[in-house]
Amino acid sequence: MKTYKLTVFEKSGEKLLDEAFQAGDDTEAKGKGEQILKEKGFDEKTYRCTTPSGKLILFHS
Template sequence: MDYALTVFDKSGELLLNESYTFDTDQEAIDHGRERLQEESYMKTTHRLVRSGELLLFYR
């Protein structure tokens, strides 16, 4: 399945925009959290989606 991880700053500027493929939602969620931690974006507005379904969100 295809997933998209995006991160925005308060002005709406796109900071991170990645797409990837995993077999399960949990694999994608785990990877998304790892990427957010690597980039220090855990407390920055972000979302992880699959086919329009929101899997992770922080505002």
């Protein structure tokens, strides 16, 4: 399992969420990231999800 990082921002730059989670691969992490965003109501905010190596797998501005 790898640790992925999900971060959500307000337009002002304020950080609303900074959460790490575990997934087996990038595809699984993308799905988990989208699920977390929907559950917390952040799917329309500015967000990014990165891999342990820094690769961007989810982004919305």
